[in-house]
Amino acid sequence: MEVSRHWRLNKQRYSLVGEVCPHCEHKLFPPRDICPDCGEDARDLFEFSGKGSVYSFTTVSQAPAGFEESVPYTVAIVQLDEGPLVTAQLTDLGDKPVEIGTPVEMVTRKLRSDGDQGMLIYGYKFRPAFAA
Template sequence: MEASRHWRLKQERYTLMGEICPHCKEKIFPPRDFCPACGEDARNLFQFSGRGEVYSFTTVYQAPAGYEENAPYTIALVRLEEGPMLTAQLTDMGDETVEIGMPVEMVTRRLRSDGERGMLVYGYKFRPQLARAISA
């Protein structure tokens, strides 16, 4: 059990909380307290919108420990609309097929459980953007 690590990462995992560089305005995810673009200190929090698109993807059939129950599942490189790229599971695909460039949105889901007696770990995944069924 890695309760301390899960606890430390909860804000970025639950809500896509990243950082913005006060010097060059680069938006940073995951947060790392310095700017990968200009190398300066960057500790100002920035809330990402959660919208992005699939840059690339692959399907996992042989899942690592803790993720077996979800297999097979698709993980994707998602380019957030604010710029950064991250890796995340896709979810709620139903019978839709994944395509490069597909618009996706962040949802907070159960990532894994540390066994029957262990803690439940929650974090971001991405799903196809929810469509409006009726017009406004």
């Protein structure tokens, strides 16, 4: 059981809360408190829009423990509209093939379960976003 470990990341997992550097306006996700760009303190919270596009992706058929029931699943690096890259599964793909550049948006889904008695861990995934 690792309840605290996942609980303390709720803001990131559920709402993509990162940081913005007050000195150089660099947007940071995940939050890291020290701006990698200018080296200054960067603790101002910033909630990302959850919009982005696929930078790259692959399909996982040989999963690590805890993810076997999801096989096959698609993992991507998503470029958020605000700049940062984030690693996340893609979901709700339907029949349309994913491509580099496919627009996506963040949704909340089950990431994994810790066995029969364990807790379910929820967090961000991304699904294709279609022009409204």
